[in-house]
Amino acid sequence: MPAGTRPRRRLEPAEALEVSAMAPLVDVGDLSFRYGTHQPWVLRSVSLSVPRGAAVGIVGESGSGKSTLIRVLCGLLTATAGAVTYAGRDIGDWLARHPRQFRRDNQLVFQSPASSLDPRMRVRRSVAEPVRALERRRVADDELASWLTLVGLDPSVLDRYPHQLSGGQLQRVAIARSLSVNPGVLYADEPTSALDVSVQAQVLNLLMDLRARLGLTLVMVSHDLAVVSRVCEQIVVMRGGAIVEAGPTAAVMHNPAAEYTRALVDAARAVSLAASRSAS
Numbered sequence: 001m002p003a004g005t006r007p008r009r010r011l012e013p014a015e016a017l018e019v020s021a022m023a024p025l026v027d028v029g030d031l032s033f034r035y036g037t038h039q040p041w042v043l044r045s046v047s048l049s050v051p052r053g054a055a056v057g058i059v060g061e062s063g064s065g066k067s068t069l070i071r072v073l074c075g076l077l078t079a080t081a082g083a084v085t086y087a088g089r090d091i092g093d094w095l096a097r098h099p100r101q102f103r104r105d106n107q108l109v110f111q112s113p114a115s116s117l118d119p120r121m122r123v124r125r126s127v128a129e130p131v132r133a134l135e136r137r138r139v140a141d142d143e144l145a146s147w148l149t150l151v152g153l154d155p156s157v158l159d160r161y162p163h164q165l166s167g168g169q170l171q172r173v174a175i176a177r178s179l180s181v182n183p184g185v186l187y188a189d190e191p192t193s194a195l196d197v198s199v200q201a202q203v204l205n206l207l208m209d210l211r212a213r214l215g216l217t218l219v220m221v222s223h224d225l226a227v228v229s230r231v232c233e234q235i236v237v238m239r240g241g242a243i244v245e246a247g248p249t250a251a252v253m254h255n256p257a258a259e260y261t262r263a264l265v266d267a268a269r270a271v272s273l274a275a276s277r278s279a280s
């Protein structure tokens, strides 16, 4: 049985020390998930805590369950077994009693900004949509412009359609849209993997900058350890639907405990070495 058979896996006390001033915002205990009764288990007894204000990166190979995990955390999928709480309350309870508040607080930015923005809508309408739907109010033009400015875009972008923007601009619009409702947690699912390498760095810098300026709690998924280690101070390594290692980024990168993590670290180093050689 994947659920309920293992002790809860939490960050070690030494890791928790760094963030002891921050209460856990998201808490996951023995979470298991499958897409249907006769389907294989995709998440197996996953336990983790995301402290308020932290940036946690979830890394692992394709199919390890990263996207499924964050979809459960932000309420798009329901856990098959185990508990998930947000701000101390079960997310099933949130969704039953305060669905709009939960949706507002838990925003997800997808890998492909082109598919997350409606091609028939101008940016103005797309960015205003979450506030309209979740806060039930109209958004003034100067408020919309301020969100665009925050993500480094000129407010004139509001009058454009998605096809008139670059991939990097689209991802900035998608981030502005998510931030417009002032979320408690921003979940980012491979936010840079559909972008050119040079643009990837800009979007990662933007996420780091927004985090510092807004005190955001960020949960970022990537197959790329180098990407996650740049932005996040805590790393969770997944394989086959289970957590194989979790801890502070520096410890995971410099002293990985699991063999699988060691292989990921070596691969990330080899890529960065090859990149620096080709640049010189």
Ligand SMILES: Nc1ncnc2c1ncn2[C@@H]1O[C@H](COP(=O)(O)OP(=O)(O)OP(=O)(O)O)[C@@H](O)[C@H]1O
Pocket (backbone or CB within 6 Å): 035, 039, 042, 060, 061, 062, 063, 064, 065, 066, 067, 068, 069, 223
């Ligand atoms: N809607 C679905 N129905 C059935 N199985 C699914 C569904 N979505 C994902 N899966 C399966 O769940 C497993 C985990 O997929 P998931 O997308 O969560 O992994 P991932 O680590 O995010 O991978 P990737 O980086 O390739 O997106 C895979 O075996 C996948 O085939």
